[in-house]
Amino acid sequence: MTQQPKHAADPVLRFDDVHLAFGQVRAINGVSFHVDPDELFAIIGPNGAGKTSVFNVLSGVYRPQQGRVSLHGTDILSMAPPAIARLGMARTFQNIELFANLTVLDNLMLGRHQHIGYGVFSALAWVGRARKEELRHRRVVEDIIDFLELEQWRRMPVGLLPYGVQKRVELGRALAMDPKLLLLDEPVAGMNLEETEDMARFILDIREDLHIPIIMVEHDMGLVMDLADRILVVDFGTPITTGTPTQVQQHPDVIRAYLGGDLDTTPDPTAEASGTEVRA
């Protein structure tokens, strides 16, 4: 995996006054934020608030009617999803999107080839070079397997693995793309407590050891408050506030938008999963 230098620099991402509507539905209504190098930035909001729409704009799936979005200074709004991915925007999904019949190793290799690979013609013309490239990709993938502690499952078809491990493989596939910015869409949804704790540790390691900035959309408020440097709160597509976890938790509009009550982040002892959903 490419280690990215730690430096105080321009934001990695600028998302500036973006508007996206589907007919009468304003999915994103004047949202602006930036992500700094090494930052773990979270986006929270009730169901239908527009969080996934922001990710779909970032990965080129949705094209907004208004606004500017740039990754390391490059305008991405006119680019197609594969080009944005090649630029370094890697994503995991709410619902796992892996090849269930392929092994962990093959899923990760595919993730790498899809976005970085060499063409058939270079393979024919430069057999030696292509082989070297292949070995290099293989080493990167092996590093990711070590990093995410996936050794014991490396030769197993992904479809046979426990849910939490499949989510980890998906994270690995995103890492295989050498991301400049990692988008995590509900990384712990549906996980039990142990799986959630494992995932939290890997997310922190990605930021601290690999220095890859992250945007995370997540409903588990305990996790968000523990991990995020800053949080953007949206409701009905409209930004409510951006701030540190403490600032956000105390913001009256945030409390109102969520519940008309407390933004409770203490674990629910009756909950089976990680149990830190926002509760009334």
Ligand SMILES: Nc1ncnc2c1ncn2[C@@H]1O[C@H](COP(=O)(O)OP(=O)(O)OP(=O)(O)O)[C@@H](O)[C@H]1O
């Ligand atoms: N392709 C689409 N066509 C029509 N409406 C859409 C489309 N995508 C999103 N929307 C609408 O935009 C709004 C925001 O949806 P979005 O999925 O971004 O919310 P969300 O915050 O991610 O919700 P959740 O937490 O439930 O995943 C919703 O009203 C949704 O129905």
